Amino acid sequence: MSATSRFPLIGALPKIGIRPTIDGRRNGVRESLEGQVLAMARRAAKFLSANLRYPNGKPVACVIADTCIGGVAEAAACADKFRQEGVGVSLTVTPCWCYGSETMDMDPLLPKAVWGFNGTERPGAVYLAAVLAGHNQKGLPAFGIYGRDVQDRGDETIPADVQAKLLRFAKAGLATAIMRGKSYLSLGGTSMGIAGSIVDQPFFESYLGMRVEAVDMSEITRRIEENIFDQAEFKRALAWVKANCKEGPDCNPPGQQTAPEKKDQWWATVVKMTMIARDLMVGNPRLAQKYGEEALGHNAILGGFQGQRAWTDHSPNGDFMEAILNSSFDWNGIRAPRIFATENDSLNGVCMLMGYLLTNTAQIFADVRTYWSPEAVKRVTGIKLTGAAAGGIIHLINSGAATLDGTGEQSRNGQPAMKPFWEITPAEAQQCLDATSWPAAVTEYFRGGGFSSCYLSKGGMPMTMTRISTVKGLGPVLQIAEGWSVDIPAKVHATLNQRTNQTWPTTWFAPRCTGSGPFADAYTVMNNWSANHGAISYGHIGADLIALAATLRIPVAMHNVTEGDIFRPSAWGLFGAQDPQGADYRACRNFGPIYG
Numbered sequence: 001m002s003a004t005s006r007f008p009l010i011g012a013l014p015k016i017g018i019r020p021t022i023d024g025r026r027n028g029v030r031e032s033l034e035g036q037v038l039a040m041a042r043r044a045a046k047f048l049s050a051n052l053r054y055p056n057g058k059p060v061a062c063v064i065a066d067t068c069i070g071g072v073a074e075a076a077a078c079a080d081k082f083r084q085e086g087v088g089v090s091l092t093v094t095p096c097w098c099y100g101s102e103t104m105d106m107d108p109l110l111p112k113a114v115w116g117f118n119g120t121e122r123p124g125a126v127y128l129a130a131v132l133a134g135h136n137q138k139g140l141p142a143f144g145i146y147g148r149d150v151q152d153r154g155d156e157t158i159p160a161d162v163q164a165k166l167l168r169f170a171k172a173g174l175a176t177a178i179m180r181g182k183s184y185l186s187l188g189g190t191s192m193g194i195a196g197s198i199v200d201q202p203f204f205e206s207y208l209g210m211r212v213e214a215v216d217m218s219e220i221t222r223r224i225e226e227n228i229f230d231q232a233e234f235k236r237a238l239a240w241v242k243a244n245c246k247e248g249p250d251c252n253p254p255g256q257q258t259a260p261e262k263k264d265q266w267w268a269t270v271v272k273m274t275m276i277a278r279d280l281m282v283g284n285p286r287l288a289q290k291y292g293e294e295a296l297g298h299n300a301i302l303g304g305f306q307g308q309r310a311w312t313d314h315s316p317n318g319d320f321m322e323a324i325l326n327s328s329f330d331w332n333g334i335r336a337p338r339i340f341a342t343e344n345d346s347l348n349g350v351c352m353l354m355g356y357l358l359t360n361t362a363q364i365f366a367d368v369r370t371y372w373s374p375e376a377v378k379r380v381t382g383i384k385l386t387g388a389a390a391g392g393i394i395h396l397i398n399s400g401a402a403t404l405d406g407t408g409e410q411s412r413n414g415q416p417a418m419k420p421f422w423e424i425t426p427a428e429a430q431q432c433l434d435a436t437s438w439p440a441a442v443t444e445y446f447r448g449g450g451f452s453s454c455y456l457s458k459g460g461m462p463m464t465m466t467r468i469s470t471v472k473g474l475g476p477v478l479q480i481a482e483g484w485s486v487d488i489p490a491k492v493h494a495t496l497n498q499r500t501n502q503t504w505p506t507t508w509f510a511p512r513c514t515g516s517g518p519f520a521d522a523y524t525v526m527n528n529w530s531a532n533h534g535a536i537s538y539g540h541i542g543a544d545l546i547a548l549a550a551t552l553r554i555p556v557a558m559h560n561v562t563e564g565d566i567f568r569p570s571a572w573g574l575f576g577a578q579d580p581q582g583a584d585y586r587a588c589r590n591f592g593p594i595y596g
Helices: 029-051 071-087 122-137 161-177 201-208 218-225 231-243 259-283 320-324 346-359 374-381 425-436 491-498 523-529 542-552 570-575 580-591
Strands: 016-021 061-063 088-092 112-116 144-145 181-186 211-215 298-305 340-342 364-371 395-398 410-412 413-416 462-471 475-485 506-511 533-538 556-558
Touching: 016 071, 016 161, 029 161, 029 570, 061 071, 061 462, 061 523, 071 088, 088 122, 088 161, 112 122, 112 161, 112 340, 122 570, 144 161, 161 298, 161 542, 181 259, 181 346, 181 395, 181 580, 201 211, 201 475, 211 542, 218 259, 218 410, 218 462, 231 259, 231 425, 298 346, 320 340, 320 491, 340 346, 346 364, 346 395, 346 533, 346 542, 374 413, 410 425, 462 542, 475 542, 506 523, 542 556, 542 580, 570 580
Parallel strands: 016 061, 016 088, 088 112, 112 144, 181 211, 181 298, 298 340, 475 556
Antiparallel strands: 364 395, 364 533, 395 506, 410 413, 462 475, 462 533, 475 506
16 A cells, blocks of 8 residues: 555645744844844744644645734735735744734734743743733734743753644644635435534534535435446455455344345445545546536535435445545555544534544544443453453444544554554554454344444553534533543453444543543543544544634533643633633633634
């Protein structure tokens, strides 16, 4: 498998704009600072480009203003350059006093931060405080970055605490900028009354800057029947599937099992569905010669498929399509995952998109299905849970839609991992495929048949589970739970798994518990979860999600992130510094959705 770095969406990837601000007084003041200020801007640009990558694997690009910004004219020239260069994130840097409202970034749509150098020779900290006050007064929230320790004027290092804040802000800003102007492709409508699949177009428009493209599932049928897909690719894809996707056992009762010939038809259909959903999302230039409109796609950075029941009562289910789209590889090789929500749960899809844009890794879509207490496990299996699972576990399982990356068959430093596609080796991709079987769908759920991916995630992966829910009168709120995938004895897994649908993929999840509030224990996490689904990202990224949520003006209802890692715009502290959660709600309500 070869890796490809193509980003298949329309629009250039946003750059980070660096704004070096300066004391504009001439005849000695400005002249003495020019070199230091520009050097600070170059350090910031070099650091960010070296440590951040776009979803296509390429280093993030930074643009520095042509001159230091000492007043309004230079601020306007910088803004003009940023517009021409496609800047989507704004970072102001300075070691000195500057004229706050004259030098600040006034673009209301750009996520903003100000890094004020902590040195004693010039009052950079004074400017930082002054300009943040200006941002807050004008309703333009900005993140403030100020190092803990005083540095010497000539010190060109970036302290670790400043590095962490630069990266946290930049990731949140880039995620915000990348999703802006893209689409959510809603294939079908509401699935089985699931609230998240009641697609809320104003939410996408006001909070994310995205549009919703609604396409009936009959479009997939039309394209299958009229052969509107790449015929050569289909033959290659079907051969790859036969070689790499082993069929699992048919768990249907003997009288309801499907003949091999019929299953061959299912395989052909689900491969076509996968290709067609991808083409609907991002287009396919290979269709252009014969099909003009169908070749264009919907510029969708995120999609979802209703499936149940209008489709699955008659046709093979979407499990294969969803699992392969969400994975970092297919018959075309190793590539970026295409974020795609099962049951058209758009809100869970947004959480998957947020996790993806912060990490560049594939995302797991799962039911937050069952909490198993240690006592219940002992009663059912006779075995006591130990280690990370000792406090109880949450069974994350869904009808085959989870990314194959979730097997944990990739590794980093000898530990199971989920990695950006450019780090995945062909051997690791093959191991993910080998660890996955594809049992025939249980027809009492899926009358039209199909196949579900089936695997067991390796334990030991740090994970973050998230969920956005909307509340009438309040709007969207985000939940975050950091924890780990865990290994349990094979006998315990088999017993617990057989009590539900054993044809689906399983991740056993143990949240990190604090002993209080919604994280008192694993049961309390489950009991406070706001919906039936969760999006699971590799890594402990709760602090990054909190920063992104603040940028999007989405309050966080619950999280288990260490207080010292929380980073929000400076205005949030003015809504109640001793009540950070309440302040978050009040700030988000006050400023409102960024595009609303």
